[in-house]
Structures are given as C-alpha cells and as structure tokens.
Amino acid sequence: MNTKKKWWTRSRREAVDGYVFMSPAILGLLFFMLGPIAASAYFSFTEYDILSSPKWVGLDNYIELVHDSLFWQSLKVTLTYSVVSVPLNLVFSLLLALLLNKNIKGIFVFRTIFYLPAVMSGVAVALLWKWIFNPDFGLINWAIGLIGFEGPKWFIEENWALPPIIIMGLWGVGGSMLVYLAGLQGIPTDLYEAAEIDGANKRKQFRHITIPMLSPVIFFNLITGIIGALQVFTEGFIMTAGGPNNATLFSVLYLYRNAFDYLNMGYASALAWVLFLIILAFTLIVFKSSPMWVFYEGNRRSAK
Amino acid sequence: MFRKSKAALGLASIMALSSMLYACGSDSSNNGSSASKDEKVDLNFIRWSNGPALDNEEKDKVKRFNDTHPNIQVKMTLLPWDETFKKIEMSLASNSPVDLFYWDVPAYAWYKKGLMKNLQPYFDRDLKMSDYDEKLFEPFKFDGSNMYVAPENYQTLVLYYNKDLFDKAGVAYPSENWNWTDYLEAAKKLTITKDGKTTQFGTSMSLGAWWGWMALSQEQGGALAPNIHDPEKLSFNTPETKNALQYLQDLIYKYHVAPDAAQSSALGGDFLTGKIAMYVGGDWDLGNLKEKKDLKWDLAPMPKWEDKRVVPYWVGGYAMTEKSKHPDQAWEFIKWTMTENQETLAKQQSWIPVNKDALSKVESPAWAPAGYQTARFDWMKYGIIGDMYHLKWREAQDKAISPITDQIFANKITVDDALKKMDEQVNEIISKK
Numbered sequence: 001m002n003t004k005k006k007w008w009t010r011s012r013r014e015a016v017d018g019y020v021f022m023s024p025a026i027l028g029l030l031f032f033m034l035g036p037i038a039a040s041a042y043f044s045f046t047e048y049d050i051l052s053s054p055k056w057v058g059l060d061n062y063i064e065l066v067h068d069s070l071f072w073q074s075l076k077v078t079l080t081y082s083v084v085s086v087p088l089n090l091v092f093s094l095l096l097a098l099l100l101n102k103n104i105k106g107i108f109v110f111r112t113i114f115y116l117p118a119v120m121s122g123v124a125v126a127l128l129w130k131w132i133f134n135p136d137f138g139l140i141n142w143a144i145g146l147i148g149f150e151g152p153k154w155f156i157e158e159n160w161a162l163p164p165i166i167i168m169g170l171w172g173v174g175g176s177m178l179v180y181l182a183g184l185q186g187i188p189t190d191l192y193e194a195a196e197i198d199g200a201n202k203r204k205q206f207r208h209i210t211i212p213m214l215s216p217v218i219f220f221n222l223i224t225g226i227i228g229a230l231q232v233f234t235e236g237f238i239m240t241a242g243g244p245n246n247a248t249l250f251s252v253l254y255l256y257r258n259a260f261d262y263l264n265m266g267y268a269s270a271l272a273w274v275l276f277l278i279i280l281a282f283t284l285i286v287f288k289s290s291p292m293w294v295f296y297e298g299n300r301r302s303a304k
Numbered sequence: 305m306f307r308k309s310k311a312a313l314g315l316a317s318i319m320a321l322s323s324m325l326y327a328c329g330s331d332s333s334n335n336g337s338s339a340s341k342d343e344k345v346d347l348n349f350i351r352w353s354n355g356p357a358l359d360n361e362e363k364d365k366v367k368r369f370n371d372t373h374p375n376i377q378v379k380m381t382l383l384p385w386d387e388t389f390k391k392i393e394m395s396l397a398s399n400s401p402v403d404l405f406y407w408d409v410p411a412y413a414w415y416k417k418g419l420m421k422n423l424q425p426y427f428d429r430d431l432k433m434s435d436y437d438e439k440l441f442e443p444f445k446f447d448g449s450n451m452y453v454a455p456e457n458y459q460t461l462v463l464y465y466n467k468d469l470f471d472k473a474g475v476a477y478p479s480e481n482w483n484w485t486d487y488l489e490a491a492k493k494l495t496i497t498k499d500g501k502t503t504q505f506g507t508s509m510s511l512g513a514w515w516g517w518m519a520l521s522q523e524q525g526g527a528l529a530p531n532i533h534d535p536e537k538l539s540f541n542t543p544e545t546k547n548a549l550q551y552l553q554d555l556i557y558k559y560h561v562a563p564d565a566a567q568s569s570a571l572g573g574d575f576l577t578g579k580i581a582m583y584v585g586g587d588w589d590l591g592n593l594k595e596k597k598d599l600k601w602d603l604a605p606m607p608k609w610e611d612k613r614v615v616p617y618w619v620g621g622y623a624m625t626e627k628s629k630h631p632d633q634a635w636e637f638i639k640w641t642m643t644e645n646q647e648t649l650a651k652q653q654s655w656i657p658v659n660k661d662a663l664s665k666v667e668s669p670a671w672a673p674a675g676y677q678t679a680r681f682d683w684m685k686y687g688i689i690g691d692m693y694h695l696k697w698r699e700a701q702d703k704a705i706s707p708i709t710d711q712i713f714a715n716k717i718t719v720d721d722a723l724k725k726m727d728e729q730v731n732e733i734i735s736k737k
Contacts, residue, residue, distance in 0.1 A: 050397045051417045070703060135566045153566045156714070244565075244714065245707045260390045262699040263413055 044269035050259075054266065061270035071271065073246050074254040075278075077162065081250070082229035085166045089225055090218065093173035097180035111181070118174030122234040129168040130155070130239050140164075155240055161247040165235045176221040183217035184210070215294045223286055230279050251275050345633045348395075349380045351406035352388040357591050361652055368648075369640055376633045378404070396625065403628040404637060407453045407621050412693040414625075415446050416534075421624040424450035426635045431642065435659055443619060443689040446533060454638045455621040457655030460687065461519060462679040463487075463607065464575060464589065465582035467600040469494060469504065478582065478604035480678055484520070484551060487582075487607045491561035494581035506561035508574055510583040511552060512713055514705050515690045519616045520548035522688050523609035533693045538700075538730050541723040549712055549719045557715045565713065575601075587680055591654050594671045603679035615683035616690030620655065656680065696734045704729035 019026075044061055046054035065071050100111050117125070132139045133154040141151030152160040191209050200208065211218075233252040236242055242249040242257075255275065259268035349366070353359050359382055366380045383391055389410045395401045396419050405411065414420050427433070436455075444453040463478055470477055475493050478486075491506025511517055518528065526544025529535030539545075555562035563574075574580040576596055584606050593601060606615050622641060624634045646662035649655055653669050668676055694700070708726045711717040717725075 049413075049417070050393055051414065051419060156564075156566045158714075158716075242702075243707065244710045245716075257702060260393070261410075261702065262696075263393075 040269040040272055043266050044273050046266045047264075048266040048269075049263040050265050051263070057266070061267045062274070064267065065270060065274060070246065070249065070254060074249045074251045077247065077249055078230055078232070078251040081162060081166060081232060082226065085169045086222070086225045086229050088166065089169060089173055089176060090221055092170050093176040093221070094180050094214075094218075096173060096177045097184055100177070100181060101184045115174040115178055117171045118178075123238055125168070125171060126235055126238040129164065129171070133164040133168075156244060158244050158247040161240055161244060165232075165239065165248060168235070169232075176225065179217055179221060180214065183214045187213045212295045216296060219286070219290055219294045223283060226282050226286065227279055230275065230282070344375050344377065345630045347376060347378045347404055347630060347634055347637065348402040349378050349404040349406075349637075350388055350392055350395075350402050351380060351382060352385040352408070353382040354588070355591070357595070358654055361654060365641070365645060365648070368645070369637055373636065373640075376636060378637055392625075396627075401625040401627045403630055403634045404622055404624055407623045409691055409693065410698050411623065412446070412697070413695050415452055416695050419626050420452050421626050421628065421631060422450045423452060423454055423624065423635075423638070426639070427451050427454075430635075430639050435643075435661065437658070437660065437684065440617070440619065440658075440684070440687065443532060443691060443693075444621065446693070448533075453619075453621045453623045454642055455619045455658045456641045457620045457649060457657060459618045459620065459655070460587050460615055460680065460683045461584055461606045462587050463582060463584050463604040464593070465602060465604065466575065466578060466580070467602055469578065469581040473581075477602065478607070480605045480682075481608075482604065483608040483610055485610075488551075488555070488559065488561070491555070491581070492559060495561045497560075502560065502563070502567065504579050504581065505563050505567075506581050507555060508568060508580045508583045509552065509556065509562050509564075509713060510585040512709065514701065514709065515616065516584075517545070517548045517552055517709075519606070519614075519690060520551060520609065521545040522616065522690075523612055523614045524548070525612070528692060532689060532691060535692075535694065536735070538692075538727075538734065540726040540730065546719055546723060549723070553712055553715070553719060556713065564715075587656070588654075594653075602673040603675040605675075605679045605682055614686050614688050617683055617687040618690050619658075694734055696736070700730045700733045703733060 043054055045056060045058060047057050047060070048054035096114055100107060100114060133141075135141055135151065135153045135156060138151075138154070140154070144151035154160050154164045187210065191213070192205055195205050195209060231252055232250050233256065236248045236250040236253040237256070240248040242253055251271070252275070255268050255271045258264045258271060351362065354362075362380065362382070366378050370377055381391070385408070388405070389408075392402055392405050392411070393414075396414060401419070411420070440458070441451065441455055444451050444455060446452045463482075465478055467477065470490075473494050475490050478490070487507070494504070494506035495502060496504040511520065518526075521527075521542070521544040524544040524547060526542050526548070528538045528540070552562075556564050568574060575583055576592065576599065578599060593599070606613070622638045624631060624638065628634050642658065646657045646659035647665065649657040650662040650666045653666070653672070657663050657666070663681075666681070704726055708717070708722050708729075712719060712722045
C-alpha cells in the first residue's frame with residue numbers, strides 16, 4: 001500500500017523500446033504514405049497538371065468520372081479480371097499446396113521450384129508469357145494445334161486479350177501456396193487420425209477437417225488476392241498497352257496514363273480514391289462475411 | 305470549414321517539407337546561379353534511347369563535346385521513350401529541372417506551360433541562318449516567330465525493298481515514278497501463299513500508325529488542320545484520309561498482300577527476316593539495315609498518290625528548360641550540335657544533318673545501296689512536317705486514334721464509321737478545358 005510504484009518501471013521501459021523500434025516504420029508511414037495520401041485526397045478536388053500549381057475545382061473530377069466511358073471500361077476490365085482470377089488462384093494454389101504437403105523425399109526441391117516464379121520480376125515474366133501466347137508460334141497454340149484445333153488469336157482479338165493475362169496470373173501462385181502450406185502443416189494430425197477411426201474417407205476428411213481448419217488462411221489469401229487483383233497493372237502496361245481497343249485497360253493503368261501521360265494528376269487522384277473505395281468496400285464485405293465461414297480454434301460457435 | 309482549413313494547413317506543411325527536401329537534394333552540386341566563365345558546370349541532359357547502335361553515337365557525341373569543352377560537363381541519361389517524358393516532367397515539377405532534353409512532341413505541353421526556353425535570342429546572336437534551310441524549321445517556331453527547339457537532324461519516309469524477292473518473282477524494282485497503284489500491283493505479285501497459308505507478304509502495315517496513314521492523306525492534299533500548332537479542330541472525316549485508310553485496310557483484307565496483326569507478330573523481324581518484300585518506313589530503320597549483311601536491299605522514294613508526291617519529314621533537336629541554372633552553357637552544347645558536330649553527323653549517316661554544308665558532304669557511304677541519294681534526300685523539295693502540336697494530342701491518340709485505328713485494321717469497323725467516330729471523339733478531347 002505504501003510502496004510507491006516507481007515511474008520508470010520495467011514495462012514502461014519495454015514500451016519505450018518498442019516505440020523506438022517501431023519508429024522507422026511509423027516515420028516512414030507518416031512521411032512516405034500519409035503525406036502522399038493526404039496530398040492525393042486534396043489533388044482529387046483540383047485541376048492539377050504537375051507542372052503548375054493546383055486549382056480548386058470542387059467535385060468536378062468526380063462528376064467527370066461518371067461520364068467517362070473509359071473509366072467504366074477500365075472498371076469493367078478490372079472487375080472481370082478479379083472475379084475470374086481470384087477464385088482461380090485460390091483453388092489452384094490450394095491444390096498445389098496439397099500436392100506439396102506430401103511427405104516424400106526431396107519435397108523441398110519441388111516446393112522451391114513451385115515457389116520460384118513468385119520471386120521473378122513482373123516485367124520479365126510478362127515478356128516471357130507474351131511469347132508463350134504468341135498466336136502463331138507460341139507454345140500454347142502449338143499445343144492446341146497438336147490436338148487438331150486452331151488456337152485463338154491471344155492478345156489480338158478483343159475477346160482473347162484478357163484470358164491469357166488471367167492464365168499467366170497463375171504463374172505467381174507461389175506466394176499464396178506457401179501460406180496454404182504453412183496452414184496445412186499447422187493442422188494437428190490427431191484430427192485426421194480420429195476421423196480415420198470414425199471411418200471418414202479422404203474426401204470427407206478434406207471437407208470437414210482441412211477446409212475448416214484452413215479457413216483463416218483462405219480468408220487471408222482471399223483478401224490479399226482481391227486487393228492485388230484490383231490493382232493489377234504490369235500486365236496491361238507491358239504486354240498489351242491496354243489494347244486491343246481498350247480490352248485490357250485496367251483501372252490502375254488508366255489512372256497512370258491520366259497522371260503521367262495526359263498530365264491530369266487531379267483526375268488521376270480522383271480515380272485513385274474511387275478505386276480505393278471500391279477495394280475498401282470489397283474488403284469490408286469479405287470481412288463481414290467471415291464469421292459465417294471462417295473458423296478460429298478456441299472460438300467455436302455453438303450449433304445453429 | 306474549420307476542419308478543412310486545418311487539413312489544408314497540414315497538407316501545406318507536408319508540401320513545404322517535401323519541397324525543402326527536394327531542394328536539399330539538388331543544390332549541393334551546383335550552388336549559385338551566376339556561374340563565372342571559368343567555373344566548371346554540370347549540365348543534366350535527358351534523351352530517349354534508340355537502341356544500342358544509335359545510343360553509342362549519342363554517347364560518343366557527348367564525350368567529344370565534354371572533351372573539347374573542359375568547363376562544361378554534359379551528363380546524359382538515356383531512358384526508354386516513355387520514361388523520358390515522365391522523368392523530365394518530375395524534374396520540372398521539382399525545383400531542379402534538367403537543363404537539356406531531346407525533343408519530341410509530348411514536350412509541347414511544357415512549352416504551353418511556359419517551361420521551355422525561347423532560343424531565338426541565341427539563334428540571332430550565334431547562328432548564321434543561311435547555313436540552314438530555315439523554311440524546314442518553321443514547325444519549331446511555336447509562337448510563330450521564335451524558335452523553341454534547336455534542330456539537329458531530319459527524318460523522313462522511304463521505300464525499302466528486298467532485291468532477292470523481287471528477282472525471284474520477276475518484278476521490276478520500284479522506281480521513283482511509282483505510285484501506290486504500282487506498289488499494290490507489285491505487292492500482289494510478291495505475295496506467296498502455300499496451302500492456304502501466306503509464307504511471304506508483298507508488304508507490311510508499316511504505315512498503320514497515325515503518321516503513316518496521314519502521310520498517304522497528305523499526298524492527296526489532305527490535312528488534319530490548317531495549322532499544326534494548337535488547332536482548335538481536327539478533321540479526320542475527309543475524302544483524302546478515307547482513301548488513305550481504305551487503301552491500307554484493303555492491303556490486308558481485300559488483296560491479302562499485307563499481314564494482319566496476328567500474322568505480322570508471327571513473322572518476327574518481318575523485313576529483316578526476308579518475309580516481307582517491301583515496305584515504306586522511317587529512314588531511322590537504316591541503322592538496323594546497314595548491319596544486315598546477308599540481305600540484299602535497296603531504297604526508293606515513297607510512292608506517289610496518282611501523280612502527286614508529298615513526303616512527311618520530322619525534325620530532331622534539343623531544347624532547354626526555362627529554369628535551367630546554366631542556360632549559357634546549355635546553349636554552348638546546342639550550338640555545337642548545330643554547327644561543329646554536323647559533319648560528324650553527316651559521316652555517321654544515321655540522321656540527316658540540318659547544316660547545308662554538312663548535307664552537301666553526305667557522300668554515298670560504302671554500305672549505301674544505289675537508291676540511297678534520291679530516296680533519302682529528295683523530300684526536301686516537297687516535304688511536309690509530319691507532326692501535330694497540341695496539349696491534348698497524346699491523350700487524343702491514346703483514347704481515340706489508336707483504339708479506332710486498331711479496329712480498322714482488325715476489320716471490325718468500316719473506314720467511314722471509324723473516321724466519323726474519330727472526328728467526334730478527338731474533337732471532344734481537344735476542346736476540353
């Protein structure tokens with residue numbers, strides 16, 4: 001009672017240490033993120049060409065967006081891409097992770113090989129795939145030709161410009177595969193053993209043990225997948241330049257062009273904010289839906 | 305209200321801070337603006353890259369200048385075309401603009417914003433205009449009377465043809481009297497089809513970009529606008545432009561003598577690999593061709609339209625930023641490229657020099673084929689500038705001209721409908737604000 005606590009306690013010192021260690025990240029956030037974010041919010045209400053000072057125009061940029069057919073086109077392209085590629089990536093990387101979760105000799109070699117593409121630079125990979133999808137002598141159409149069909153004109157026909165970009169997206173599943181793999185390794189084996197004793201076959205084990213136990217990881221991959229897909233840029237920039245006839249004009253590419261090619265930084269900022277709000281909305285929807293399907297250990301819901 | 309002003313204050317302080325940071329970063333090397341004559345000065349110079357061969361000539365150019373001018377060090381940065389303009393823009397937006405840059409059309413926006421130096425006073429002081437064909441410099445008089453870019457070289461269009469393929473097909477070589485009908489007739493004979501697949505095309509879609517089909521329109525007397533500087537309205541939907549685009553579309557879909565986009569990507573290096581018999585393209589392709597020893601090729605002038613010939617030309621040159629801290633030294637470099645270096649330029653043969661004296665010394669080099677002289681230099685009698693200068697030109701190209709042209713050459717739209725659409729969309733873009 002009468003022992004007055006020292007102000008400089010161990011826990012306080014630890015807290016200070018913590019803040020000191022965090023300071024690079026916090027300062028970085030303040031200077032390199034928050035500043036530009038605030039600036040772009042302001043610019044989105046101005047007419048700004050980078051070269052002269054911004055002029056306040058109120059909501060003009062946002063009103064113009066609504067009437068800009070290319071904005072809608074870019075949104076359509078981006079959403080189409082996301083809706084197809086996100087589930088495809090989720091499934092594909094899960095399947096890979098299941099394969100690589102086998103306990104066989106030399107599995108590390110395979111894991112490395114399958115992860116390798118994820119660390120390669122976006123531009124080099126984009127160029128590589130452009131050759132693979134070349135309509136006349138690319139690998140893909142050669143293979144299709146072997147079974148007697150004529151391959152589509154990838155990248156040249158408007159309807160065949162987006163599919164190859166979605167397919168090549170699978171090349172980079174190594175990242176989410178790795179996260180799945182970690183999740184799979186974290187599932188206690190006694191669950192499977194118990195299920196086996198109860199007579200559950202492999203398929204049932206997968207449905208009732210693997211999927212629920214993996215759901216937090218699926219949730220994580222879904223969120224990062226959605227965010228990544230809505231921000232796709234390199235493929236449209238390097239491989240197709242947005243063409244043919246704007247069939248691959250992704251939102252971020254259109255934003256980039258407005259900012260740097262057309263000198264409409266104000267308009268580009270407005271685009272960025274709209275895109276941000278869209279991403280935020282999707283993320284919130286997924287978050288809100290998570291109690292329905294994401295299962296955390298020690299947080300078991302009572303039966304319905 | 306209160307909150308907004310607080311946010312604005314925060315923003316202002318961030319901006320002030322970042323501009324301070326910019327300033328710290330840049331001024332350390334070249335303090336003080338009034339450089340005395342003996343002071344050593346560094347000039348920042350950005351230009352776009354043209355591939356290894358031409359880049360080496362540029363590096364050599366800068367090196368020779370630096371060696372002969374001990375007090376001026378030009379520091380050149382070579383960047384991809386697209387990057388160049390972004391990089392310079394960023395430098396203009398900060399407090400330390402580059403001193404020099406190599407000109408191309410997107411930079412016209414900077415002139416409109418008052419960021420390019422008027423070079424006329426220097427021209428008046430240091431250059432003898434009788435050394436040049438001043439008429440060809442007109443496009444660079446952005447305000448009608450003052451030069452804003454210092455021309456160093458010309459570029460033009462020529463007809464390239466593969467002699468072996470002509471010989472094999474028994475077709476007479478192109479002559480300077482050819483018109484586009486002759487061109488088409490020859491292309492038909494030079495196209496080879498085996499089992500329904502074309503293995504050799506008479507020609508290619510090298511004129512598919514806007515400056516290509518506009519060249520065909522210009523030969524017939526067509527024009528996008530009466531003036532190339534800040535036109536208020538552009539006319540695409542004209543009989544001349546219609547003829548031009550129809551001619552090109554027909555090459556693919558009516559006569560099958562030129563590859564469509566898919567076929568041409570399959571041909572790889574097309575003309576260089578000997579699968580295209582002839583094409584009309586920029587004389588900047590000569591650099592690659594002269595290295596190609598196993599290909600027998602020659603040049604002819606661009607064909608006439610019926611009996612009229614107009615050949616587009618372009619001018620390459622240097623410009624200075626308004627806020628350069630060393631305008632006099634930057635001008636030294638520019639002046640040197642327009643005077644002393646012109647003979648070297650003539651010898652290198654990659655670009656056509658602007659200086660009359662140097663031009664007259666352009667002897668037919670060892671590698672040059674027979675048609676070189678006429679094809680490359682005759683345009684000076686009937687050349688028309690192939691550029692368009694407008695603040696919104698790049699946006700118009702990206703948003704309307706290129707996508708609609710794509711559709712024409714994919715046979716998705718008739719030329720009539722395409723040009724109506726192009727007219728509408730482009731004029732909407734350029735009239736905005």
